[in-house]
Amino acid sequence: MKNNREISMAGSVAAAGVALGALAFGAFLSRRHDGGSDDAPKNARRKNHGEHALVGRTVTIRKPAAELYAYWRDFGNLPEFMENVERITEEGGTKGRANWTIKAPAGTTVDLTTEVTDDVENNRIAWASVEGSDIETTGEVTFTEAPGDRGTRVSLRIEYDAPGGAIGRGIAKAFLREPEVQARHDLKRFKMLMETGEIATSAHRKSETRKAKQQENG
Amino acid sequence: MRALTWHGTHDVRVDTVPDPEIINPRDAILKITSTAICGSDLHLYDGVIPGVLPGDVLGHEFMGEVVETGKDSTLKKGQRVVVPFTISCGGCFHCQIKQYSACENSNPAEKQDMSATLYGHPMAALFGYSHLTGGYSGGQAEYVRVPFSDVGPIVIPDHLEDEKVLFLSDILPTGWMGAENADIQPDDTVAVWGCGPVGLFAIQSAIIMGASKVIAIDHYPHRLELAKKLGAEVINFKTTEVREALMEMSGGIGVDAVIDAVGMESHGFAVDNMLDMVKQTVGMGADRAAALKQAILAVRTGGRVSIPGVYGGMTDKFPLGALMEKGLQVRAGQTHVQRYTKPLLDKIEDGTIDTTFLISHRLPLEDAARGYKNFREEQDSWTKVVLKPGLEMEKAA
Structure with missing residues (x-):
């Protein structure tokens, strides 16, 4: 039985809920861990961290770095595979300002503006939110050559300042928008789009695709 | 529709x-x-x-x-x-x-x-x-x-x-790949567990690939009959002690390659298989692998094990020692x-x-x-x- 206390509790963390939008577009950090004594990358989960903070993901995509970089550098493309990013409009200018609208649970959205903080052609793109955004966030994607003809290793890392912390993540989990899962899925969709020109779906009809359902739910 | x-x-x-x-x-x-x-x-x-x-x-x-x-x-x-x-x-x-x-x-x-x-x-x-x-x-x-x-x-x-x-x-490519994964050489004796569609096509493929003898194992008379028509010798596991028969039929060496075309719902009356069946029935997810276990024991030292049969989970009492000590090669897959x-x-x-x-x-x-x-x-x-x-x-x- 859903009681009023639960509902009011949900209400009381609504402020924290604003942060959830940020969860939508990638992997996140609330506490950077110090890395281990081995060669595993920083974003690999360490067993001695109960609640790992920095989650990032790497995929290998059988395409040249230049092609992947070019697609990503056009931020307006990102909603194609970042499921919870509704749209990104680029203001242009030297700082590469872009306005993001991100879906948050319960039909709300989170708005933020980012600027490109580092841009190395065919190799790295980094961005950060500017003041006045609903949440604070930074992100980076790097493109490095994979061995032989295996293509390019693409690593995505997004960090955010999470008011609410564990509570925020808890709610995210309840709404199936757990950031780590989201990051993994988003990167896999990017890989699909780049390698096959489309994003795999087992939907039987157009109305059953995740995109269609999302639009339906607002 | x-x-x-x-x-x-x-x-x-x-x-x-x-x-x-x-x-x-x-x-x-x-x-x-x-x-x-x-x-x-x-x-x-x-x-x-x-x-x-x-x-x-x-x-x-x-x-x-x-x-x-x-x-x-x-x-x-x-x-x-x-x-x-x-x-x-x-x-x-x-x-x-x-x-x-x-x-x-x-x-x-x-x-x-x-x-x-x-x-x-x-x-x-x-x-x-x-x-x-x-x-x-x-x-x-x-x-x-x-x-x-x-x-x-x-x-x-x-x-x-x-x-x-x-x-x-x-099933035809699956039988074919099952035989290919057994890496069949011209003088080989190959045993195939299961004369369902995949097993029968694996038999057919093994013969095309030049195996000198293919032995089919099942307990359904009609299916064994089909295997025989394809050119296999057959063993009915209900009436015959399979490993002993295979040893005799391969001159005491053991068969060179084995193909498990049975998979996770294997029949078998050994204690471990019955236990696995109970677990599978109550959703504890133990695959019944009697055929595979028998195949691993029957194959000659240094032989090849091919698994086109479908498995989805875990299995108990797996003869890991036989796999290692006999130096077997295993190939499987969809x-x-x-x-x-x-x-x-x-x-x-x-x-x-x-x-x-x-x-x-x-x-x-x-x-x-x-x-x-x-x-x-x-x-x-x-x-x-x-x-x-x-x-x-x-x-x-």
């Missing part, structure tokens, strides 16, 4: 469901002309494969006529095609090295987590199977949506009728169907391979539930069921 849908253990029904639509640019829609019930469909029927949901349309052995194409499909309306049961994108690392059943892009991103948790890596998508493998609607239906239609489907020349080529979708369709179509066309002997029953799609029941319960006589959406009830064989 009408389609065979899963509702629970031993509960499949032909229901009316919405027609499929083109969704992605490389899709095509087929009007099904022939589709078959596979032994691995029986694993779904028996409820031993996780991740099947009520209402799922089953069927991964099918062929039909192209009736609609997405803008990037290379197929043309009116073409007759057979579709591999493995869905493969053609562009990822694994597809490029022809490991099609390890395709990285066909299983939707949000469905990869389950199999990644179970197996360490996500699986490629399959038609009409579990949501672990994508949850794509299958082909035991009037129509089916075929993703990556420029990679999988093979166009069939008009003069080859459906029944000659339908099994290119799964079939890389796209690798074999063209060469096997050529062998069908030139008469080297005939697969029609296997078909025991032709039923209308409407009668599919009966097909499942009998294929499971009358395994001796119901060797293979082909379903035809157009066939009228009274014409059914």
